[in-house]
Amino acid sequence: MSENDSIVPRIPVGEWGDSALDWINDNFEWLLDFLATVLDFLVSTLTDALVTVPALVLVVVFALVGLLVRSWELAVGTVITFLLIIAMDQWVTAMQTLALVLIATLVAILVAVPIGILAARNERVSAVVRPVLDFMQTMPAFVYLIPAVVFFGIGVVPGIFATVIFALPPGVRLTELGIRGVDSETVEAGQAFGATPGQILRGIQLPLATPTIMAGVNQVIMLSLSMAVIAGIAGADGLGKEVVASISTLDGPQGIEAGLSVVIIAIYLDRVTAALGRPGDYPHSGLSMLRRRRAAGGGGSDAAQDEADERVEGGADQGRGLAQVGS
Amino acid sequence: MASISAEKLYKVFGRRPQRGVDALESGATRADLRKQGLTPAVIDASFDVKDGEIFVVMGLSGSGKSTLIRMVNGLLEPTSGTVSIDGDDVTRLTGEKLRRVRREKVSMVFQHFALLPHRTVGENAAYALEISGTNRAEREKRADRALEMVGLGGWGGSLPGELSGGMRQRVGLARALASGTDIMLMDEAFSALDPLIRRDMQDQLIELQHELGKTILFITHDLNEAMRLGDRIAMMRDGRIEQVGSAEEILNNPVNNYVAEFVQDVDRTRVLTAANVMEPPVAVLGTEQGPQTAHKLMREHQTTVLPVVRRDRTLAGLVHERDVATAVRDGGEMRVVPAEQVGVVRTGDHLVDLFGHATEHSLLVVLDEQDKVAGVIPRVTLLAALRSDPTSTSDTDQPTTTDAQLQPAGGAA
Numbered sequence: 203m204s205e206n207d208s209i210v211p212r213i214p215v216g217e218w219g220d221s222a223l224d225w226i227n228d229n230f231e232w233l234l235d236f237l238a239t240v241l242d243f244l245v246s247t248l249t250d251a252l253v254t255v256p257a258l259v260l261v262v263v264f265a266l267v268g269l270l271v272r273s274w275e276l277a278v279g280t281v282i283t284f285l286l287i288i289a290m291d292q293w294v295t296a297m298q299t300l301a302l303v304l305i306a307t308l309v310a311i312l313v314a315v316p317i318g319i320l321a322a323r324n325e326r327v328s329a330v331v332r333p334v335l336d337f338m339q340t341m342p343a344f345v346y347l348i349p350a351v352v353f354f355g356i357g358v359v360p361g362i363f364a365t366v367i368f369a370l371p372p373g374v375r376l377t378e379l380g381i382r383g384v385d386s387e388t389v390e391a392g393q394a395f396g397a398t399p400g401q402i403l404r405g406i407q408l409p410l411a412t413p414t415i416m417a418g419v420n421q422v423i424m425l426s427l428s429m430a431v432i433a434g435i436a437g438a439d440g441l442g443k444e445v446v447a448s449i450s451t452l453d454g455p456q457g458i459e460a461g462l463s464v465v466i467i468a469i470y471l472d473r474v475t476a477a478l479g480r481p482g483d484y485p486h487s488g489l490s491m492l493r494r495r496r497a498a499g500g501g502g503s504d505a506a507q508d509e510a511d512e513r514v515e516g517g518a519d520q521g522r523g524l525a526q527v528g529s
Numbered sequence: 530m531a532s533i534s535a536e537k538l539y540k541v542f543g544r545r546p547q548r549g550v551d552a553l554e555s556g557a558t559r560a561d562l563r564k565q566g567l568t569p570a571v572i573d574a575s576f577d578v579k580d581g582e583i584f585v586v587m588g589l590s591g592s593g594k595s596t597l598i599r600m601v602n603g604l605l606e607p608t609s610g611t612v613s614i615d616g617d618d619v620t621r622l623t624g625e626k627l628r629r630v631r632r633e634k635v636s637m638v639f640q641h642f643a644l645l646p647h648r649t650v651g652e653n654a655a656y657a658l659e660i661s662g663t664n665r666a667e668r669e670k671r672a673d674r675a676l677e678m679v680g681l682g683g684w685g686g687s688l689p690g691e692l693s694g695g696m697r698q699r700v701g702l703a704r705a706l707a708s709g710t711d712i713m714l715m716d717e718a719f720s721a722l723d724p725l726i727r728r729d730m731q732d733q734l735i736e737l738q739h740e741l742g743k744t745i746l747f748i749t750h751d752l753n754e755a756m757r758l759g760d761r762i763a764m765m766r767d768g769r770i771e772q773v774g775s776a777e778e779i780l781n782n783p784v785n786n787y788v789a790e791f792v793q794d795v796d797r798t799r800v801l802t803a804a805n806v807m808e809p810p811v812a813v814l815g816t817e818q819g820p821q822t823a824h825k826l827m828r829e830h831q832t833t834v835l836p837v838v839r840r841d842r843t844l845a846g847l848v849h850e851r852d853v854a855t856a857v858r859d860g861g862e863m864r865v866v867p868a869e870q871v872g873v874v875r876t877g878d879h880l881v882d883l884f885g886h887a888t889e890h891s892l893l894v895v896l897d898e899q900d901k902v903a904g905v906i907p908r909v910t911l912l913a914a915l916r917s918d919p920t921s922t923s924d925t926d927q928p929t930t931t932d933a934q935l936q937p938a939g940g941a942a
């Protein structure tokens with residue numbers, strides 16, 4: 203960089219940022235250590251669990267989940283593609299990545315949803331949060347590795363940290379959007395019957411915003427997976443690390459197989475979380491069928507249903523209520 | 530005692546709305562305020578809703594009805610003025626105090642039902658009770674009873690999405706009924722329903738109100754609905770209440786051209802009752818009086834029929850001019866048409882129900898609740914009452930007593 207021919211003085215923004223990071227590192231060591239311990243424990247426990255269970259059993263479990271929330275087609279696709287992962291010798295690394303993504307998603311949601319709720323209820327919070335989210339989303343993902351490595355060194359924890367920061371924004375945005383999008387008359391109904399803000403949030407806003415919030419969760423998961431390679435650079439075990447290694451050793455096949463495994467997991471998680479958000483769209487999912495069977499079972503509700511049918515035929519809307527009330 | 534009482538209510542939307550109120554009070558118009566970026570939604574509204582009545586606020590879209598009703602239960606805070614419920618000023622209540630009023634005194638029914646789609650019909654009906662912390666058994670019992678009342682017994686386990694629009698609004702109604710409040714606010718509650726179902730719901734609301742004695746503040750943009758439901762009606766335009774009165778008062782005595790034009794297309798036969806159009810029974814014959822008296826009365830009052838009444842003013846029958854003339858000429862008994870063959874109607878009958886009788890009888894006799902003769906309606910009078918332009922009737926060539934009665938203010942406009 204030339205320093206002599208410019209009239210604009212050099213402003214050491216980078217140095218300031220770096221010393222800010224150092225300052226945080228020095229003064230909040232206890233907090234960072236605590237976070238590192240917890241995150242490390244969560245990921246390694248989950249990874250151990252996923253790796254310990256025989257791979258074929260897990261494939262069946264994943265397929266069943268697909269069947270329950272969506273369709274038998276997803277279940278079949280899951281079996282085929284996950285067997286491919288095993289066949290490509292990427293099962294253990296795939297489970298490591300899955301564990302990292304799940305934990306990162308969990309943390310991101312725990313942070314994003316409350317912020318989204320606050321932003322939806324308070325204009326000022328919303329006004330502050332929005333540019334911060336814009337900043338987070340436009341910053342190249344690689345840059346998050348700097349604080350991650352400064353705070354946590356090398357390993358899985360900085361991988362999670364960078365992933366969470368990168369994946370957070372859609373979670374916040376869609377939570378805010380979902381809550382703001384709840385029909386205002388329905389919220390008014392809650393108020394008109396004397397519900398407290400907490401009762402309205404729990405009983406009306408969150409349930410009605412669930413499809414949108416789940417769309418946010420879906421986005422968070424997808425972004426987390428897209429960070430897999432970058433997490434690999436930070437030293438987190440998994441498919442990302444395989445890709446990074448394949449680049450440095452010019453091992454094409456290894457990189458292709460790891461990359462393909464990321465895609466397979468991404469598609470699976472996307473289909474499952476999308477279906478979780480709008481269960482009504484999947485009438486042939488296992489859960490929908492179970493629910494219907496339960497509704498159709500039980501003698502009492504059966505009788506009610508019969509009576510209901512009868513009423514419709516008798517024209518419940520044509521004044522039957524009146525006849526009863528008029529007595 | 531008034532259940533709801535609103536005094537000089539103003540609601541102005543925009544920044545620093547109080548200046549809008551000040552400007553309005555010193556004579557500024559809505560347009561003046563708009564230039565300053567203010568929207569005056571409700572302007573100087575005062576009204577009382579009495580215990581146990583259906584009070585309808587009627588106005589076109591954008592006239593401020595929703596804003597007005599939302600100030601009654603504090604969903605909106607007035608810019609100026611007060612609302613009191615059972616004598617307590619609720620205007621500036623906040624937090625728990627306001628919520629208590631909403632739980633215990635005022636419930637609401639919404640235009641688009643505002644049901645919770647993820648809860649069953651029964652849980653929706655019990656919502657208010659759940660909010661107020663009523664235990665499960667009690668609230669299920671009361672929700673079931675409310676559903677029964679609106680004709681949805683047995684539907685408690687269904688989801689709102691499985692119901693038709695009319696049924697969903699019945700759930701909305703049941704939710705308000707189950708809450709047990711004496712006052713119900715209904716903002717365009719039937720406006721989203723098909724006409725047939727709507728009529729049905731109107732009938733049902735009237736029945737419920739008679740049975741339970743609820744005080745109902747009902748908002749609508751449909752004049753026929755207003756006339757059908759309202760014990761009294763407030764006509765609202767551009768944020769102001771132009772007139773408050775019964776359907777008959779508004780039809781027959783509109784305070785200004787706006788209201789007059791508004792009501793001119795109303796089907797008057799379904800609004801006006803026999804009591805509104807009948808003439809006082811000045812010319813009646815006592816049972817003990819003879820043909821000479823009858824003859825004299827008929828000449829004096831220029832009529833061809835006379836009701837015959839007993840001492841207790843119950844109806845004994847009717848005499849016709851030709852029979853009177855015959856009796857006077859021949860000196861024999863005067864033929865009296867027995868009461869059973871007279872065209873008899875009740876004070877509360879709507880005009881639409883009188884036409885059948887009027888085709889057979891030239892004079893209808895109106896009886897009150899105690900079966901006493903309250904008035905008479907000559908066929909001509911019935912037809913005259915249908916004229917939709919009351920302001921011009923006084924200029925017509927045949928002013929009748931009926932016309933005078935219909936417009937005590939002499940067709941003021």
Ligand SMILES: Nc1ncnc2c1ncn2[C@@H]1O[C@H](COP(=O)(O)OP(=O)(O)O)[C@@H](O)[C@H]1O
Binds near residue numbers: 542543589591
């Ligand atoms: N929250 C608001 N902010 C600004 N203007 C409003 C608001 N609510 C209503 N208004 C305005 O107030 C006027 C009356 O609206 P409203 O009470 O909804 O009328 P109605 O229910 O009779 O159709 C309209 O001009 C509307 O645009």
Ligand SMILES: [Mg+2]
Binds near residue numbers: 594595596717
């Ligand atoms: Mg409205």
